Amino acid sequence: MSIPLVIFLFAWFVFLVIFTFLALVSVVQMLRFGVAGPGTYLSTVTFLAVTGLVLGGVGLYLAGVDWNATLDIALTPLL
Amino acid sequence: MIDINHLPGGATGERTILVLRRHWITLFSLFVMFVAVVLLPIGTYIAIRYTSPAFFDDAARSVLFILGASIFFLYTWLFLYQHFLDYYLDTWIVTDDRILNIEQHGLFARTVSELRLHRVQDVTAEVKGFVRTVFDYGDVHIQTAGETQRFQFEEIPHPNAVAKMVMDLAEKERKEHLEEAVEEFGMPKKA
Structure with a gap:
């Protein structure tokens, strides 16, 4: 049985949308209720920077993927 | 603010x-747990590479692994941030x-x-x-x-x-x- 890779990309996008929503809510709560100072800004910038780095790196990798390829379940060996 | x-x-x-x-020490156990969880995908990759070297020769499996590992890391990172937020806003x-x-x-x-x-x-x-x-x-x-x-x-x-x-x-x-x-x-x- 073959599953198109693009299906997994859509599933990944769904998870990413949920993540984005939760991350946005968290950042807004921090900026709204945090004490004004370097701790609040630094933690928020660090969170967003690492998230951006990971998404950027994954995005670069995924840009070079052939999404017309398929994953053959029957031929996938278990460890 | x-x-x-x-x-x-x-x-x-x-x-x-x-x-x-x-005290910052109350965050230490959470940090240790985060490091252990983040190392899981890396550990899994090394384990697969060691036990089945040809596993990642199939490009589709590599893509699947990257998608899964990236989402896993992002949610773990978000979990850590939310726990830090809970600490920081107290x-x-x-x-x-x-x-x-x-x-x-x-x-x-x-x-x-x-x-x-x-x-x-x-x-x-x-x-x-x-x-x-x-x-x-x-x-x-x-x-x-x-x-x-x-x-x-x-x-x-x-x-x-x-x-x-x-x-x-x-x-x-x-x-x-x-x-x-x-x-x-x-x-x-x-x-």
Whole structure:
């Protein structure tokens, strides 16, 4: 049985949308209720920077993927 | 954001003396857990590479692994941030007039309590256990005359010094209130 890779990309996008929503809510709560100072800004910038780095790196990798390829379940060996 | 120099509901000229949070050591176990969880995808990759070297020769499997590992890492990172947020937004602010107890419960629940310093009756510092003694952090219990019988600072650094400071500030505030009352109403007549 073959599953198109693009299906997994859509599933990944769904998870990413949920993540984005939760991350946005968290950042807004921090900026709204945090004490004004370097701790609040630094933690928020660090969170967003690492998230951006990971998404950027994954995005670069995924840009070079052939999404017309398929994953053959029957031929996938278990460890 | 909370501006330390202009706290909501504060009197003119109110001065912030202390801004307290839990000791950083309380985050340590969470940090260790985060590192262990983040290493899981890397460990899994190494294990697969070692046991089935040809596994990632199929480009589709590599893509699947990258998609899964990236989402796993992002959610773990978000989990860590939300726990840090829960720690960071729990704040105790001591001014020369009052004590503010701000507690964050999860993302959408927040409790703010306020206590006037002249209502403080008793302050107790508590440091229990080996780790707390070594890193000098513990709890400060504040007994009041108000509805909230006990205000509590949890796992704060240098609790003995904080307790003394709060007691001194409370004593000073009570004296000022007494002077104001005498000025307005005069000295009470002896029976």
